[in-house]
Amino acid sequence: MNPVIECHGLTLRHGTLTRLDALDLAVNEGEVLALLGHNGAGKTTTMKLILGLLSPSAGELKVLGGAPDGPHAETLRRRLGYLPENVSFYEQLSGREVLTYFARLKRVDRRQVDSLLERVGLIEASSRRVKTYSKGMRQRLGLAQALLGDPQLLLLDEPTTGLDPAATRDFYETVRELRERGCTVLLSSHVLPGVEPYIDRALILGAGRQLALGSLEELRAEAALPLTVRARGSWPGTDWSNGWDETRVTARHLNGHTLELGVHPSAKMAVLRRLADSPGVEDIDVMPPTLEHLYAHFSAPVASSPPLHASRGVS
Numbered sequence: 063m064n065p066v067i068e069c070h071g072l073t074l075r076h077g078t079l080t081r082l083d084a085l086d087l088a089v090n091e092g093e094v095l096a097l098l099g100h101n102g103a104g105k106t107t108t109m110k111l112i113l114g115l116l117s118p119s120a121g122e123l124k125v126l127g128g129a130p131d132g133p134h135a136e137t138l139r140r141r142l143g144y145l146p147e148n149v150s151f152y153e154q155l156s157g158r159e160v161l162t163y164f165a166r167l168k169r170v171d172r173r174q175v176d177s178l179l180e181r182v183g184l185i186e187a188s189s190r191r192v193k194t195y196s197k198g199m200r201q202r203l204g205l206a207q208a209l210l211g212d213p214q215l216l217l218l219d220e221p222t223t224g225l226d227p228a229a230t231r232d233f234y235e236t237v238r239e240l241r242e243r244g245c246t247v248l249l250s251s252h253v254l255p256g257v258e259p260y261i262d263r264a265l266i267l268g269a270g271r272q273l274a275l276g277s278l279e280e281l282r283a284e285a286a287l288p289l290t291v292r293a294r295g296s297w298p299g300t301d302w303s304n305g306w307d308e309t310r311v312t313a314r315h316l317n318g319h320t321l322e323l324g325v326h327p328s329a330k331m332a333v334l335r336r337l338a339d340s341p342g343v344e345d346i347d348v349m350p351p352t353l354e355h356l357y358a359h360f361s362a363p364v365a366s367s368p369p370l371h372a373s374r375g376v377s
């Protein structure tokens with residue numbers, strides 16, 4: 063299978079400023095890739111290079127088989143969808159009128175308008191003026207606009223900024239449906255809660271450089287951050303600081319009946335066995351590092367700290 067996006071050594075420099083530095087990446091059909099990074103990390107620059115709005119100063123980039131800033135651009139225009147950050151529309155037009163207008167601009171069959179409004183959950187509100195729409199509804203209209211022409215590749219720049227958790231989940235559910243239809247999705251975000259179940263891989267950028275790339279499992283394996291283990295029960299004087307290599311297990315009582323352990327992956331099974339064999343333990347939860355923990359780790363490697371480093375003495 064040919065990658066939808068393929069780049070080697072992709073670099074963009076302006077004088078002494080390096081906006082993107084030697085990025086190597088291949089994104090396959092039907093994959094959802096999250097582009098993560100602090101402000102100025104290079105997320106939008108990467109998207110603009112893929113859209114052909116910027117040209118690389120070095121390296122190679124192919125999108126759907128060709129360079130996006132050359133003659134291939136016209137073909138790509140019809141196969142790419144883009145939702146920019148801070149999308150805005152004509153407030154006095156209805157949702158349907160806005161989408162019909164964009165359909166005309168994109169030379170897309172107008173019959174797509176209603177089916178797209180339906181798909182993003184705006185059909186009921188389609189006759190209302192955009193000025194009455196909530197932030198979530200505007201983002202959904204933006205997504206419908208990006209989906210005009212049934213694109214094979216969708217670029218979503220900070221699509222959930224400003225959305226509440228329910229609207230964020232609804233938005234990502236639509237992304238999941240698109241993925242199931244074979245659409246490749248690149249989404250940038252620094253709003254990490256909620257995104258984890260919907261992505262296949264994450265690319266973490268920092269100052270234009272690739273800091274990490276992989277699935278959650280791959281990033282977890284690379285980071286080797288502690289897991290959080292919570293055990294509930296009654297504690298008959300067990301000292302959990304004894305018998306462990308303290309670089310691998312830390313422990314603290316959250317309250318009278320909950321013990322929280324920070325456990326290096328290599329010690330996981332030993333800790334679980336010991337907890338399971340302890341008569342006072344009634345329940346155990348195991349929580350691997352979240353995307354937020356991984357992001358914090360990779361974007362600040364020197365100062366990285368595990369999600370938990372609690373007091374060691376447990377009685």
Ligand SMILES: Nc1ncnc2c1ncn2[C@@H]1O[C@H](COP(=O)(O)OP(=O)(O)OP(=O)(O)O)[C@@H](O)[C@H]1O
Nearest residue numbers: 076079080081099100101102103104105106107108
């Ligand atoms: N039009 C521009 N001209 C020159 N430099 C720019 C321009 N736009 C962005 N930059 C610089 O390029 C670098 C990468 O910016 P970019 O917008 O890609 O980051 P980002 O990760 O999308 O950040 P944010 O989360 O703030 O949107 C930054 O140093 C930024 O200052």
